[in-house]
Amino acid sequence: MTSTQQLIGSDPGWIIALKGLIVFIVCVVATLLCVWGERRIVSFMQQRVGPNRVGKFGLLQSLADGVKLALKEDLIPKTADRIVFVIAPIISATTCFMSFAVIPLTGHVRFFGHQTVMQLTDLPVGVLYVLAVASVGVYGIVLAGWSSGSTYPLLGGLRSSAQVISYEVAMGLSLVAVFIYSGSMSTADIVAAQHHWWFAVVLFPSFVIYAISMVGETNRAPFDLAEAEGELVGGFHTEYSSLKFALFFLAEYVNIVAVSSLATTLFLGGYHALPGLGFTESWLGGWFTIVWFFLKVIGFFFVFVWLRGTLPRMRYDQFMKFGWKVLIPVSLAWIMVVSTLRVMSQRNEGKIVITSFTVGVVLVVLAISSLFESAKNRREREDALGEVAAPSFPVPEIPQPRAEQLHG
Amino acid sequence: MAEFDTPENLEPTSELAPVSELGLAKASEESTPIADQSPSGFFKQLLGFWVTFATMFKKPNTVQYPEVKAPTEERFHGRHQLNRHPDGLEKCIGCELCAWACPADAILVEGANNTPENQVSPGERYGAVYQINYLRCIFCGLCIEACPTRALTMTNEYELADNDRGKLIFEKEDLLAPLRAGMLMPPHPMYPGADDGTYYRGEVPGSHPSQSPEANAHA
Numbered sequence: 001m002t003s004t005q006q007l008i009g010s011d012p013g014w015i016i017a018l019k020g021l022i023v024f025i026v027c028v029v030a031t032l033l034c035v036w037g038e039r040r041i042v043s044f045m046q047q048r049v050g051p052n053r054v055g056k057f058g059l060l061q062s063l064a065d066g067v068k069l070a071l072k073e074d075l076i077p078k079t080a081d082r083i084v085f086v087i088a089p090i091i092s093a094t095t096c097f098m099s100f101a102v103i104p105l106t107g108h109v110r111f112f113g114h115q116t117v118m119q120l121t122d123l124p125v126g127v128l129y130v131l132a133v134a135s136v137g138v139y140g141i142v143l144a145g146w147s148s149g150s151t152y153p154l155l156g157g158l159r160s161s162a163q164v165i166s167y168e169v170a171m172g173l174s175l176v177a178v179f180i181y182s183g184s185m186s187t188a189d190i191v192a193a194q195h196h197w198w199f200a201v202v203l204f205p206s207f208v209i210y211a212i213s214m215v216g217e218t219n220r221a222p223f224d225l226a227e228a229e230g231e232l233v234g235g236f237h238t239e240y241s242s243l244k245f246a247l248f249f250l251a252e253y254v255n256i257v258a259v260s261s262l263a264t265t266l267f268l269g270g271y272h273a274l275p276g277l278g279f280t281e282s283w284l285g286g287w288f289t290i291v292w293f294f295l296k297v298i299g300f301f302f303v304f305v306w307l308r309g310t311l312p313r314m315r316y317d318q319f320m321k322f323g324w325k326v327l328i329p330v331s332l333a334w335i336m337v338v339s340t341l342r343v344m345s346q347r348n349e350g351k352i353v354i355t356s357f358t359v360g361v362v363l364v365v366l367a368i369s370s371l372f373e374s375a376k377n378r379r380e381r382e383d384a385l386g387e388v389a390a391p392s393f394p395v396p397e398i399p400q401p402r403a404e405q406l407h408g
Numbered sequence: 409m410a411e412f413d414t415p416e417n418l419e420p421t422s423e424l425a426p427v428s429e430l431g432l433a434k435a436s437e438e439s440t441p442i443a444d445q446s447p448s449g450f451f452k453q454l455l456g457f458w459v460t461f462a463t464m465f466k467k468p469n470t471v472q473y474p475e476v477k478a479p480t481e482e483r484f485h486g487r488h489q490l491n492r493h494p495d496g497l498e499k500c501i502g503c504e505l506c507a508w509a510c511p512a513d514a515i516l517v518e519g520a521n522n523t524p525e526n527q528v529s530p531g532e533r534y535g536a537v538y539q540i541n542y543l544r545c546i547f548c549g550l551c552i553e554a555c556p557t558r559a560l561t562m563t564n565e566y567e568l569a570d571n572d573r574g575k576l577i578f579e580k581e582d583l584l585a586p587l588r589a590g591m592l593m594p595p596h597p598m599y600p601g602a603d604d605g606t607y608y609r610g611e612v613p614g615s616h617p618s619q620s621p622e623a624n625a626h627a
Contacts, residue, residue, distance in 0.1 A: 047469050
């Protein structure tokens with residue numbers, strides 16, 4: 001029982017209900033702003049101006065779009081499985097909101113006279129809960145693709161689920177190092193453990209793996225194969241219209257905010273101020289920490305948009321290869337190193353042992369990467385040769401020096 | 409054929425020579441970077457992020473259209489216009505060459521005879537009915553090339569959208585150029601002493617007092 005858990009446990013019911021409402025509102029408003037922000041930022045990256053008509057700077061554009069969507073005709077295809085077709089977007093949208101329950105938005109604050117933190121609940125296995133809820137969210141995508149009774153949605157749904165599941169493995173593995181270092185799976189404890197050093201610095205490889213897999217997990221560019229317009233029309237939501245489509249739209253953006261918030265919480269010190277600005281944390285009776293939290297989330301969001309504006313979409317097989325053959329093995333190896341170092345420091349091993357272990361790891365990494373490099377060069381050489389040396393008509397033997405070059 | 413070269417040597421340098429003789433040298437030079445398919449380094453690839461980031465601070469190309477209207481090119485093909493001679497008589501002689509030239513069959517012309525009481529254009533004939541259907545027009549300008557009297561030209565006006573198909577068939581009144589200074593609203597007699605050739609050669613300076621309705625009423 002940590003202090004945060006005690007604080008949250010002592011909340012009266014109406015404060016819990018109020019917090020739940022606030023979480024919901026924050027998510028919806030964040031979605032509206034995110035859609036607008038993304039369109040504007042991508043526009044500027046493409047030397048356009050984007051939506052600037054509805055409201056000041058076009059801020060109300062996504063609201064107008066939402067109203068338009070809601071007023072549109074709601075179609076259910078004849079071949080669709082009606083019940084599942086309706087349930088799927090609901091699953092998708094609700095699970096995204098649920099993961100927000102364990103994200104700490106502020107430090108200790110006074111909320112209507114009660115000392116508390118802006119966090120709906122603090123589970124001892126909070127991060128696992130987020131992963132579990134995200135996995136349930138995949139059902140929304142799979143079921144939507146399957147129940148549409150159409151080819152493109154089915155393929156899109158399959159891609160999406162394969163993608164989310166495989167990147168969730170890498171994501172889960174990248175979090176293991178965080179658990180090892182903070183000694184807890186509760187989000188509040190993890191934030192507290194980053195009081196001195198952010199885990200993004202201490203566990204940099206984990207941070208990179210998480211950052212990559214969170215883009216894959218949210219089906220965003222350059223990993224948005226599930227809705228590759230050129231191949232799959234709209235992917236799993238091709239057959240959806242009106243409010244149901246709006247729910248998927250909402251789910252996508254809430255999901256982005258959710259994974260960004262989780263990344264902020266786990267790697268960037270959550271609601272803590274930037275290093276050297278710790279004095280700001282007590283401003284406004286502690287409420288100022290929410291500004292830090294959302295600044296970091298916005299930073300992540302900007303990177304999401306930046307990726308979309310810069311990178312072309314990956315090919316499906318490349319993407320899966322990258323997830324299973326690069327991210328997961330690297331994660332596993334990194335966990336081994338981190339846990340070994342952790343055990344060493346807990347046993348108070350001498351500096352020499354730790355240093356020699358580190359040097360050993362670095363050497364092994366260098367050796368393996370150079371092996372990969374030479375294998376790659378060799379393969380490229382052979383490929384280049386193969387292209388030239390395989391005409392369909394009879395050709396003379398390969399001259400001797402060339403054969404040596406080819407076979408070592 | 410007997411010798412195998414390394415891929416680099418197999419670059420078709422010798423074959424490129426005739427291409428450059430054909431004046432295509434520039435094109436082949438430009439295509440060279442695309443032919444380079446060697447994998448670029450990790451940091452080289454990251455340069456792309458700088459491109460998008462730096463573009464954010466460039467001035468957008470967008471024109472805020474309804475409020476700001478960028479001028480068209482001088483010879484932009486916009487709405488048609490039926491021109492007038494300097495004294496106000498119409499240049500159109502109702503020959504229908506524009507209608508015949510039109511590949512989209514967008515133009516309808518019906519000619520009629522000029523009479524001394526009803527002189528609309530110099531010479532024998534004038535365009536009594538003149539319609540352009542902007543639902544069909546493809547703005548190719550062949551009608552303008554076909555017109556023997558430069559009666560039909562194109563303006564730079566491009567805001568032709570409407571909410572009714574009927575409104576997009578432009579009548580003669582919609583297409584006629586406005587009366588400028590010194591012009592009189594036809595029908596009125598031709599310039600004294602001038603014939604259609606004089607008009608055609610542009611020797612009519614403007615309207616003459618004898619052409620005005622008042623002068624004709626007295627007569």
